[in-house]
Amino acid sequence: MFSLFKFKGGIKPPTYKADSVRFPIAAAPVPAQLIVPLHQSIGGQPHPLVQAGDRVRKGQRIGAPDKWISSAVHAPTSGTVIAIEERLAAHPSGLPTLSVVIEADGRDEWIKRQPVDYGRLEPEQVRELLRDAGVVGLGGAVFPSHAKLTAASDVPMEELVINGAECEPFMSCDDLLMRERGEDIVRGIGIFRDLLQPKRVLIGIEDNKPEAIAAMQAAVKAVGENFEVIAVPTLYPAGGAKQLIRVLTGKEIPASKRSPDLGVQCFNVATAYTAWRAIAFGEPVISRIVTLTGNVAQPRNWEVLLGTPLRDLVPLMQPKADTNRYVMGGPMMGFDMPGLDAPIVKATNCIIASSPAIFPPPAPEMPCIRCGACAEACPHELQPLELYWFARAHNFGKTQEYNLFDCIECGCCSYVCPSRIPLVQYFRFAKSEIWAREREKENADAARERFELRNEREEREKAEKAERLAKAAAARVAAPTQQPADTGQPATEQPAFDPDAAKKAAIAAAMERARKQREQVKPKNTDELTVAQRKEIAEIEARRVPLQEPQNASNAEIQRAQREEE
Amino acid sequence: MNFTSPPYLTQNVSVRRIMLQVLAALLPAIGVYLWLLGPIVLVQLAIATATALAAEAVMLKLVDKPLGLFLGDGSAIVTAWLIALAFPPMAPWWLIVVGVAFAIVVAKHLYGGLGQNPFNPAMIAFAVCIVSFPALMSRWPSLNMDASFADHVAVMFGQLPRLDAMNGATPLDTLKTALKLGEGQVSVGAILADTRIFGRMGGHGWEWVAAAYLAGGLWLWQRKVIGWHLPLSFLGGMVALSGALWLWNPAQFASPLFHLFSGGTMLGAFFIVTDPVSGSTTPKGKLIFGFAAGLIAYLIRVFGGYPDGVAFSVLLLNLCVPLIDLYTQPPIFGMKGEK
Numbered sequence: 001m002f003s004l005f006k007f008k009g010g011i012k013p014p015t016y017k018a019d020s021v022r023f024p025i026a027a028a029p030v031p032a033q034l035i036v037p038l039h040q041s042i043g044g045q046p047h048p049l050v051q052a053g054d055r056v057r058k059g060q061r062i063g064a065p066d067k068w069i070s071s072a073v074h075a076p077t078s079g080t081v082i083a084i085e086e087r088l089a090a091h092p093s094g095l096p097t098l099s100v101v102i103e104a105d106g107r108d109e110w111i112k113r114q115p116v117d118y119g120r121l122e123p124e125q126v127r128e129l130l131r132d133a134g135v136v137g138l139g140g141a142v143f144p145s146h147a148k149l150t151a152a153s154d155v156p157m158e159e160l161v162i163n164g165a166e167c168e169p170f171m172s173c174d175d176l177l178m179r180e181r182g183e184d185i186v187r188g189i190g191i192f193r194d195l196l197q198p199k200r201v202l203i204g205i206e207d208n209k210p211e212a213i214a215a216m217q218a219a220v221k222a223v224g225e226n227f228e229v230i231a232v233p234t235l236y237p238a239g240g241a242k243q244l245i246r247v248l249t250g251k252e253i254p255a256s257k258r259s260p261d262l263g264v265q266c267f268n269v270a271t272a273y274t275a276w277r278a279i280a281f282g283e284p285v286i287s288r289i290v291t292l293t294g295n296v297a298q299p300r301n302w303e304v305l306l307g308t309p310l311r312d313l314v315p316l317m318q319p320k321a322d323t324n325r326y327v328m329g330g331p332m333m334g335f336d337m338p339g340l341d342a343p344i345v346k347a348t349n350c351i352i353a354s355s356p357a358i359f360p361p362p363a364p365e366m367p368c369i370r371c372g373a374c375a376e377a378c379p380h381e382l383q384p385l386e387l388y389w390f391a392r393a394h395n396f397g398k399t400q401e402y403n404l405f406d407c408i409e410c411g412c413c414s415y416v417c418p419s420r421i422p423l424v425q426y427f428r429f430a431k432s433e434i435w436a437r438e439r440e441k442e443n444a445d446a447a448r449e450r451f452e453l454r455n456e457r458e459e460r461e462k463a464e465k466a467e468r469l470a471k472a473a474a475a476r477v478a479a480p481t482q483q484p485a486d487t488g489q490p491a492t493e494q495p496a497f498d499p500d501a502a503k504k505a506a507i508a509a510a511m512e513r514a515r516k517q518r519e520q521v522k523p524k525n526t527d528e529l530t531v532a533q534r535k536e537i538a539e540i541e542a543r544r545v546p547l548q549e550p551q552n553a554s555n556a557e558i559q560r561a562q563r564e565e566e
Numbered sequence: 567m568n569f570t571s572p573p574y575l576t577q578n579v580s581v582r583r584i585m586l587q588v589l590a591a592l593l594p595a596i597g598v599y600l601w602l603l604g605p606i607v608l609v610q611l612a613i614a615t616a617t618a619l620a621a622e623a624v625m626l627k628l629v630d631k632p633l634g635l636f637l638g639d640g641s642a643i644v645t646a647w648l649i650a651l652a653f654p655p656m657a658p659w660w661l662i663v664v665g666v667a668f669a670i671v672v673a674k675h676l677y678g679g680l681g682q683n684p685f686n687p688a689m690i691a692f693a694v695c696i697v698s699f700p701a702l703m704s705r706w707p708s709l710n711m712d713a714s715f716a717d718h719v720a721v722m723f724g725q726l727p728r729l730d731a732m733n734g735a736t737p738l739d740t741l742k743t744a745l746k747l748g749e750g751q752v753s754v755g756a757i758l759a760d761t762r763i764f765g766r767m768g769g770h771g772w773e774w775v776a777a778a779y780l781a782g783g784l785w786l787w788q789r790k791v792i793g794w795h796l797p798l799s800f801l802g803g804m805v806a807l808s809g810a811l812w813l814w815n816p817a818q819f820a821s822p823l824f825h826l827f828s829g830g831t832m833l834g835a836f837f838i839v840t841d842p843v844s845g846s847t848t849p850k851g852k853l854i855f856g857f858a859a860g861l862i863a864y865l866i867r868v869f870g871g872y873p874d875g876v877a878f879s880v881l882l883l884n885l886c887v888p889l890i891d892l893y894t895q896p897p898i899f900g901m902k903g904e905k
C-alpha cells in the first residue's frame with residue numbers, strides 16, 4: 001500500500017461536482033467570431049504572425065513565442081483575421097489585451113498536421129515542439145510546459161507528479177478528461193517521463209473521483225506503463241501542486257525553491273493530454289475542456305475552442321434567471337469574468353454562472369478577533385492574521401518577514417474567518433504594492449545610471465576638449481610663427497594660450513585612462529554566449545519578469561505560476 | 567476592497583456564532599448556580615448584560631461604528647456573563663455595574679473595541695474591583711444558608727445590610743486562613759475533612775459549578791470553538807505546581823484535585839485563558855501562555871494576598887503576549903529544516 005503524507009491545514013468545502021459529471025464531454029459549436037489573445041501563458045508576449053485580412057487555417061500558428069518562457073498561439077479554426085487589436089481579456093483586471101480576431105469560415109479546415117515520433121528527436125527538439133504547439137499548464141497556471149521539462153543539473157529527478165486531484169469545488173473538467181481520454185493522458189505523461197527521467201511517476205487523484213481513478217488505472221495498464229495511480233484524501237487545496245507533491249512524496253517546496261531542486265516536477269493531466277495530441281497528432285493547443293456549471297439548467301463539460309467568447313457559451317449552459325455574473329475558475333481562486341465578450345483562454349478550466357443564492361454577497365467585515373482559525377486552515381502554515389495586520393498597516397516589510405510570498409492565495413483563511421475578513425484581498429494588495437515599489441526602485445536605479453552615464457560622457461567630452469586645447473597650445477608653442485600663416489584664421493577664433501591648459505590636459509588624460517580601465521573591468525557577459533547559456537539567462541529573466549512587471553504578467557498569473565498547479 | 571473577490575464560498579461562521587456558543591457553554595454552570603442559590607444568579611446576569619449592552623451602545627455611538635452589527639456580535643454579553651459569574655454571587659448591584667462598565671468602556675473600547683483589547687476585559691474588571699473593594703469582592707455566600715429570594719434581592723440592592731450567612735469565604739480562602747491560623751500544626755487533610763465546606767473535591771457545591779464549567783468547556787472544544795492547547799496547558803500548569811508541592815508536603819498543600827475544582831480554575835481554563843483576542847495565537851505560544859498562567863494563578867492563590875489568582879495571572883500573561891507570539895512563530899511549509 002502506498003503511504004501518503006499529509007499537509008497541514010486545508011478545508012472541506014462542499015464540492016458541487018455531481019451535476020456536471022452526468023454527461024460526457026461534448027464539443028461546443030464553432031462561434032462566428034473568435035478572439036484569441038496572444039498572451040495566454042506566463043512569460044513573454046508572443047508576437048503576431050498574421051495580419052488583418054490574412055486567411056488562416058485551423059491549427060496555424062498566429063503568435064510566435066518571443067523567448068524561451070513563452071508559448072505559441074494558434075488559430076482555433078479556419079477563417080479570416082479581421083483585426084489584431086486590444087480586446088477585453090478573461091482576466092480579473094478587466095484590462096484589454098492584444099488579440100487576434102478571427103471570423104470563422106465554418107469549414108474548420110486544418111493545416112497539414114505532422115505527427116512525429118518523438119523517440120527519434122533530441123530532448124531539446126521535443127521541448128521546442130511543445131513550445132511551438134502552445135502546450136502550457138492547463139490546471140490554470142498556464143506556465144509553459146517545455147520550460148519545466150529539464151531536470152536540475154545537480155539533483156536527480158525522483159518523482160514526476162501528475163495532478164488529477166482537481167480540488168476546487170464545481171470543477172470537473174479533469175475528472176471527465178481522465179474518464180474519457182485516459183490513454184492519451186498516460187501517453188502524454190510518457191513524454192514527460194522520457195524527458196525528465198524520474199524514478200517514479202505518481203498520478204494523484206482526489207478520492208471523490210472513483211471513476212477517474214479506475215479509468216486512469218485501466219489506461220496505465222492498457223498502455224503498459226508502470227505509473228502509480230493514487231487516491232488522495234479530498235481536502236482543499238490538495239490539487240495545489242505543492243500540496244499534491246507533499247501528499248505524494250512528503251517533500252515541501254517553499255516559495256524560494258523550484259520543484260526540480262528537490263527532485264520532483266508536477267504537471268496537470270490535461271497538460272499531458274495536450275502534449276500527446278501535439279506530438280503524436282500534430283494538433284497544437286486550440287481547445288480545452290471547460291466545465292460550464294453553477295446556476296444553470298445544463299451543467300456539463302464542453303470541449304471549447306480557445307477564443308470562443310463567453311457570450312457564445314451562454315446558450316449551452318442555459319443560465320437561470322437570477323444569474324448575475326460568471327466566475328472563471330473555481331469558487332476558491334477564481335474571479336469574475338469582466339464581461340460576456342471575454343474569450344475562453346488556456347487558463348479557463350471552469351465557468352460558474354453565479355447567483356446570490358450560490359455565492360451570497362459577503363457579510364460585513366468585522367475586526368480580527370485573533371481566533372487563529374485562519375492559521376489553522378493555512379496549508380502553507382503561515383499566520384494570516386499577522387500578515388493581515390501588517391498588510392492593513394501598510395507595513396510591507398513585515399509582511400515579507402512573515403513570508404507573504406509563500407501565500408498561494410488558496411483562500412482557505414478567508415473561508416474560515418469568522419470576522420469575514422477578505423484576507424486574500426489584503427495579501428494580493430500587499431504583494432502588488434511590494435512589486436510596484438520594487439519596480440519604482442528599479443526605475444529610479446535606471447534613472448540614476450542614466451544620469452551617471454551622462455555625467456561621465458560630459459566629463460569625457462570636457463576632458464577631450466581640454467586635451468585638444470592643450471595639444472593646440474603645445475603646437476602653438478612649438479611653431480608660433482607658422483600658425484597664423486597656416487590657417488589664415490583670425491586669431492580670435494583661437495583660444496588664448498592658457499598656462500593651465502597643459503595641467504588640465506594631464507588631468508583629463510589621467511581621468512580618461514581611469515575610465516578606460518573601469519570599462520575593461522566591467523564584465524561584458526552578454527556577448528559570445530552559447531545558446532544554452534542564453535536560454536538559461538532568458539529563463540532567469542523570465543522568472544524575474546513577473547516580479548518586476550506586473551503589467552506584463554498580472555499578479556494573478558504570477559500567483560498561479562507560483563502555485564504551479566499544473 | 568472589491569466585494570466580489572474570491573473565495574466566493576465561505577464557511578458558515580461568524581463572530582456572533584462563536585459568541586453564542588460560548589454563552590451556551592456557560593449555561594450548565596448557570597444551572598448549577600440556580601440550583602445552589604436560586605434565581606438571584608439570573609438577576610446578577612441580567613444586571614451585567616444590561617450594563618454591558620448600554621455601555622457598548624454608547625461607546626459604539628461615540629466612535630461611530632454600526633450599532634446593529636457590533637451590538638449583535640455578542641462579545642459584550644460574553645464579557646458581562648463572565649463578570650457576573652466570576653464576581654461573588656449577590657454582590658451589590660452597583661459593583662457589577664461598575665465592573666462591567668469598566669470592562670466595556672476602558673478595557674475594551676478605549677483600546678479600540680472588538681479585537682483590539684490587549685487585556686481580558688472580564689479579568690480587568692475583576693482585578694480593578696478586588697483592588698478597590700476587597701471586602702465586597704471576598705464576601706461569598708455560604709451555601710448552607712437558608713434565605714428567601716426576596717432576602718437575596720434585598721442584599722443585592724442594599725436593603726439588607728448582610729445576612730449572617732454571607733460571611734462565608736470561598737473554600738480556597740477558608741483553607742488558606744485555616745492553614746495560617748494553624749501555623750503548620752494543622753494538616754490539610756484535617757481541614758478538608760469538613761465536607762460541609764469542602765465537599766469531596768474542591769468545595770461543597772462549588773465543585774459542581776467547576777464541573778459544569780468543565781462540561782461546557784469540553785463541549786466548546788468538541789465544537790472546535792476553542793482548541794486544546796490553552797485549557798490543557800493551564801490545567802497542566804496548575805497541576806504541575808500544586809502536585810509537586812503536595813507530593814513534597816501533603817500536610818501543608820492541598821492536592822491538585824482540590825485546586826482543579828476550587829476557585830476559578832475551570833472557569834479560567836475554558837473561558838478566560840481561551841479568550842482569543844488577548845491571548846497568544848501560535849500553538850507553542852498558547853502552551854506557554856496557558857502553562858505560565860496556571861503556575862502563576864496557583865502561586866497567587868496559595869501564597870498571595872488574594873483569594874484567587876486567575877485574574878492577575880491572566881493579565882500578567884496578556885502583557886507578555888506580543889513577546890510570546892514574536893518568539894514562537896511556527897516554521898512555514900517547506901522551511902522546517904531551516905532557521
Ligand code: SF4
Pocket residue numbers: 367368369370371372373374375384385388413416417418419420421423
Ligand atoms: S480567522 Fe479571521 S478573525 Fe480569526 S484570527 Fe484569522 S483573521 Fe482574525
Ligand code: SF4
Pocket residue numbers: 374377378379380381382384406407408409410411412413414423424427
Ligand atoms: S490564502 Fe495564503 S494565507 Fe490564506 S490560507 Fe491560503 S496560503 Fe495561507
